[in-house]
Amino acid sequence: MSALAFDLSVDHGAFAMRACETLPLAGITAVMGASGSGKSTLLRALAGLEPAARGRVQLGGTLLQDAAGVRLPPHRRGIGYVFQDARLFAHRGVAGNLRYALHRARPGADAPGFDEVVAALDLAPLLGRRVGGLSGGERQRVAIARALLANPRLLLLDEPLAALDLKRKAELLPYIRHLPGRFGIPLIYVSHAVEEVAQLADEVLILTAGRVVARGEVHAVLEQPQAEAVSGHFEAGVLLHAHVLGQAPDYALTEVEVSGQRLWLPHIDDAPGAPVRLRVRARDVAIALQRVEGVSIRNQLQATVLRIDAEPASAYAELLLALDGADDSGPHLRARITREAVATLGLMVGQPVWALIKGVSFDRRVLVGGQSG
Numbered sequence: 001m002s003a004l005a006f007d008l009s010v011d012h013g014a015f016a017m018r019a020c021e022t023l024p025l026a027g028i029t030a031v032m033g034a035s036g037s038g039k040s041t042l043l044r045a046l047a048g049l050e051p052a053a054r055g056r057v058q059l060g061g062t063l064l065q066d067a068a069g070v071r072l073p074p075h076r077r078g079i080g081y082v083f084q085d086a087r088l089f090a091h092r093g094v095a096g097n098l099r100y101a102l103h104r105a106r107p108g109a110d111a112p113g114f115d116e117v118v119a120a121l122d123l124a125p126l127l128g129r130r131v132g133g134l135s136g137g138e139r140q141r142v143a144i145a146r147a148l149l150a151n152p153r154l155l156l157l158d159e160p161l162a163a164l165d166l167k168r169k170a171e172l173l174p175y176i177r178h179l180p181g182r183f184g185i186p187l188i189y190v191s192h193a194v195e196e197v198a199q200l201a202d203e204v205l206i207l208t209a210g211r212v213v214a215r216g217e218v219h220a221v222l223e224q225p226q227a228e229a230v231s232g233h234f235e236a237g238v239l240l241h242a243h244v245l246g247q248a249p250d251y252a253l254t255e256v257e258v259s260g261q262r263l264w265l266p267h268i269d270d271a272p273g274a275p276v277r278l279r280v281r282a283r284d285v286a287i288a289l290q291r292v293e294g295v296s297i298r299n300q301l302q303a304t305v306l307r308i309d310a311e312p313a314s315a316y317a318e319l320l321l322a323l324d325g326a327d328d329s330g331p332h333l334r335a336r337i338t339r340e341a342v343a344t345l346g347l348m349v350g351q352p353v354w355a356l357i358k359g360v361s362f363d364r365r366v367l368v369g370g371q372s373g
C-alpha cells in the first residue's frame with residue numbers, strides 16, 4: 001500500500017514539533033490532540049503552508065520536501081486542504097467555487113467528476129446559490145467538494161466541523177466517512193472530539209506538545225490513557241464494532257449484535273448486516289451480579305472483570321471488562337462505578353458480571369451507519 005512518510009520538525013520558539021511517521025494512504029487517519037498540541041502545524045507542514053517546517057515529506061512515490069532543498073509549493077503537492085472556516089470565494093457562487101477547482105485540477109484519468117462530487121455531497125440544490133447565504137454545514141460541504149474537484153492524492157481536513165452545532169455535525173459525518181471509499185482519496189482528519197474520531201477514523205495519531213504519543217487502530221488508541229488525556233475523564237470509554245440485526249419500528253429501536261450479544265439502540269436507518277460503531281462511555285455502564293429483571297435497562301451484556309482500578313482520591317473505580325464471546329483482544333467495556341459499589345458487591349478480577357447500558361446513552365445523531373469497519 002502506498003504511504004505518506006514524513007520526518008518533520010517545526011520550531012516556533014515556545015512551541016516545537018517533531019514528528020516522524022509513515023501513514024497508510026488509505027481510509028481516514030485522525031489526528032487528535034489538545035488545543036496547542038500542534039495538529040494544525042502538522043497539517044500545514046504537510047501541505048507546504050508552514051514556512052518553519054524542516055525535514056522530509058514523501059507522498060507515495062513523490063518527494064515533496066527534503067533536507068537537501070527540495071520543497072514543492074503547496075499547489076504542486078497534490079494535497080487538498082479544508083479549513084475550519086471553509087474559506088470559499090465570496091465573489092463566486094457555489095457552482096463558481098466548484099468550477100474554479102475543476103479548471104485547476106491536477107490532471108488524472110480517475111479525477112473525481114463534477115456530477116459525481118455534487119451527488120456525493122448533495123450539492124445539486126445549492127449550485128445556483130450565493131456563498132453568503134449558506135449555512136455552516138452547507139459551506140463545509142462546498143469546501144470539501146471544491147477540495148475533491150482539485151483531484152488531490154490526499155485530503156487534509158482541519159476540524160471541519162468545529163464551528164457547527166451537534167445537529168449539523170451529525171449531518172456531515174456520513175458524507176466525510178464515505179469519501180475515501182467513494183473517491184479513493186485518503187483523508188487526514190484533525191479533531192479533538194472523541195465522538196467524531198470514533199465514528200470516522202480507521203487509524204488515530206495523538207499529538208501532545210508537538211510529539212506523537214500514541215498511534216494505531218482507532219479502537220485500540222481510543223482505549224489508551226493518551227486519548228483520555230485529550231477527551232477528559234468524562235468521555236472515557238470504548239469503541240465497539242457492531243452489526244445491525246433488525247428493526248423494531250413501533251418503538252423506533254434498532255437491534256445490533258456485538259460478539260454474539262444483543263443491544264438495542266435508538267433507531268438507525270441501516271439494513272441487517274450493516275456495520276455500526278458504538279462508543280460506550282465508562283460512566284454509562286453499570287454493573288450487576290446477575291441479570292436484572294424489572295428494570296428499564298434493556299441492554300444487559302455478559303462480561304468478565306479483567307481489571308479494577310480504584311481511584312483512592314475519588315469516589316470511583318474503573319473496571320475493565322471482557323465481553324463474553326470475545327477473544328483476548330476485545331471487545332472490552334469500561335465501567336465507572338463507585339468504590340463503595342466495588343466493595344459491597346465484592347467485585348474481583350475474573351468474576352462474571354452483567355454490564356448494563358441504558359439505550360439513551362447512545363446518541364443516534366453521532367452514529368454513522370454503513371461503516372466499513
Ligand SMILES: Nc1ncnc2c1ncn2[C@@H]1O[C@H](COP(=O)(O)OP(=O)(O)OP(=O)(O)O)[C@@H](O)[C@H]1O
Pocket residue numbers: 012015033034035036037038039040041042192
Ligand atoms: N507562526 C507561529 N509562530 C509562533 N507560534 C506558533 C506559530 N504557529 C503556531 N504556533 C504555536 O504552535 C502551537 C501549536 O499550534 P497549532 O495551531 O498547531 O495547535 P493545534 O493543536 O492545531 O491547536 P487547536 O486545536 O487550538 O487548533 C501553539 O502554541 C501556537 O501558538
